[in-house]
Amino acid sequence: MIVSITRIELLSYSKLKAFFAFNSKIIAELKQSKCKKHSVAGNWNARVWYTMTLWENEADLNAFYRNGTHLEAMKKSKSFSPHIQSTRIDRDEMLGWKGAKKLFTVP
Secondary structure, X not given: OXXXXXXXXOOOHHHHHHHHHHHHHHHHHHXXXXXXXXXXXXXXXXXXXXXXXXXXXXXXXXXXXXXXXXXXXXXXXXXXXXXXXXXXXXXXOOOOHHHHHOOOOOO
């Protein structure tokens, strides 16, 4: 299994609406995909957001990430986020958010 975790730092609070618009569409598509589990968490300042997904294999993960709304969001990501980091780890279950957030260095 593969856990994919992404840290997204929004350019400004004015970008929250665009982020949530894409994120709600992505979550709807996740529910229709081969994703086993998904979760979203924010930081106290509401400018930094994290997403975490659990996948059976790399092929399923890449098929989702490279298509649909997620692909569109990646193309437009620089307009609402100057700093996006992601990591993938082999693991049978998703991490707790405290541990997942520690995987990222702040740019």
